[in-house]
Amino acid sequence: MDPVTDTVPVTAAVPADWPTNEARARAVQDELRARVVLDEDGPPPGRGLVAGVDVAYDDERDVVVAAAVVLDAATLEVTEQTTAVGRISFPYVPGLLAFRELPAVLAALEALATPPALVVCDGYGLAHPRRFGLAAHLGVLTGLPTLGVAKNPFTFSYEEPGAVRGSVAALVDGSEEVGRAVRTQDRTKPVFVSVGHRVSLDNACAHTLELSPRYRLPETTRRADALCRRALAQVLAPG
DNA sequence: GCGACAG
DNA sequence: ATCTTGTCGC
Numbered sequence: 001m002d003p004v005t006d007t008v009p010v011t012a013a014v015p016a017d018w019p020t021n022e023a024r025a026r027a028v029q030d031e032l033r034a035r036v037v038l039d040e041d042g043p044p045p046g047r048g049l050v051a052g053v054d055v056a057y058d059d060e061r062d063v064v065v066a067a068a069v070v071l072d073a074a075t076l077e078v079t080e081q082t083t084a085v086g087r088i089s090f091p092y093v094p095g096l097l098a099f100r101e102l103p104a105v106l107a108a109l110e111a112l113a114t115p116p117a118l119v120v121c122d123g124y125g126l127a128h129p130r131r132f133g134l135a136a137h138l139g140v141l142t143g144l145p146t147l148g149v150a151k152n153p154f155t156f157s158y159e160e161p162g163a164v165r166g167s168v169a170a171l172v173d174g175s176e177e178v179g180r181a182v183r184t185q186d187r188t189k190p191v192f193v194s195v196g197h198r199v200s201l202d203n204a205c206a207h208t209l210e211l212s213p214r215y216r217l218p219e220t221t222r223r224a225d226a227l228c229r230r231a232l233a234q235v236l237a238p239g
Numbered sequence: 240g241c242g243a244c245a246g
Numbered sequence: 247a248t249c250t251t252g253t254c255g256c
Contacts, residue, residue, distance in 0.1 A: 055246075057247055092247070094244040100247095101246070123245045133245070154245050192245085 003067070003081040004231045010064070010086025013107035015141070018099075020089060025099045032140045033132040042145045042199030043117040045210040047074050051116035052220025053108065053138075055101045056228040057088060063235055064088045066104030067228035069220065070116050073210065076219050082111040083231040095129050098137035109142060117145065118199070118207065120220040124148040125196035125204075127156060127171055127179035139197020146196030147204035149218055153181070153192055161190050166209060180205050184212035191216060 019025040050073045055066045069081040084107035090100040101123075109119070125135035125148040135148030153171065158181040161167035165186050171179035171194070179194030182205050193208050195201050211218035217225075 055247085057246090059248080092246065094246090097245055128245080148245085150245050152245065155243070 003083050003227060004234050007065070007083040007085045007231060007235070008107055008111045010066075010084050010104050010107045013084075013110045014103040018103065022093060022096065025090070025096050029096070029098070029130065029132055029137070032137055033130070035140045036132065036136050037198045038126070038195065040145070040198040040200070042203040042207075045073065045203065045206040048117040049073065049079060049114065050207070050211065050220055051109070051112070051119045052218065052222075052224035053105045053119060054122050054221060054224035054228050055104055056232040058232060058236060059088065061236065062087050063232065064104045065228045065232040065235060066101070066108040067224045067231060068105070068108040068112055069223040069227055070112060070114070071211075071220055071223065076211070076213070078223060080112055080114060081223070081227055082108045083227060084108040084111065085231070085235055097123055098134040101134060102137060102141065105138065106141065115144065119144050119146045119196075120207070120211065120218055121146060121148045121196065122221055122225070123150050124154060124179070124192070125194040127154065127173070127192065127194035129155060131178070133194070135194070135196030145198040147199050147207060148194045148196055149208055149221060150192040150194075151217070156192075158190075158192075163187055168205060182208055184209060184218075185216050188216045
């Protein structure tokens with residue numbers, strides 16, 4: 001089974017009342033936010049199955065492809081990977097990224113034979129203008145522990161962490177700590193980690209470091225990013 | 240009112 | 247996210 005060619009349709013995995021406009025999306029966001037769990041530590045880093053998810057688009061042809069890649073956290077070897085293809089159902093609206101990305105991500109996750117103990121997302125969880133970003137939505141919708149690793153500080157601010165790998169600094173919205181800037185490689189720009197669902201911030205940062213032994217971004221996101229791009233290219237190639 | 244703004 | 251060549255470095 002080649003995950004690039006054996007892809008799953010997005011349709012079935014999406015909740016029946018999934019919003020298609022901004023107003024409805026904000027209402028759904030509020031409903032889901034009420035169900036987030038923030039008082040669990042989450043699975044221990046360094047062992048078990050961890051999934052990375054990512055999405056690639058072709059707005060021109062109205063195609064979206066999501067990838068889910070499961071790694072053995074102890075070895076960072078891939079144990080399973082899936083892709084889902086569908087049509088773009090929501091525009092990019094800052095603060096509502098979950099509604100653009102998650103339908104395809106849910107389909108890819110649902111196609112996995114073995115559910116992971118943790119899902120690492122591209123983007124934010126609790127670090128969000130309304131404290132409920134992409135990773136938090138995915139956690140509530142799947143029930144799985146989730147965390148977000150973003151490449152940019154979004155609207156938040158942070159003090160520069162120390163120069164060595166493992167250094168951290170608070171990511172703040174005013175005086176509130178919404179996440180952490182984590183230096184995953186020496187002298188390299190930090191990544192921005194926040195809690196999604198059923199994971200503590202300390203644990204989320206520990207996982208992020210464990211998953212990033214060589215590059216700035218976690219292996220989970222690197223693998224998922226590469227896979228959804230390849231699958232998108234494959235989908236666009238014939239038609 | 241205007242700009243900024245994860246991917 | 248995506249548009250896009252070569253290039254510097256391990």
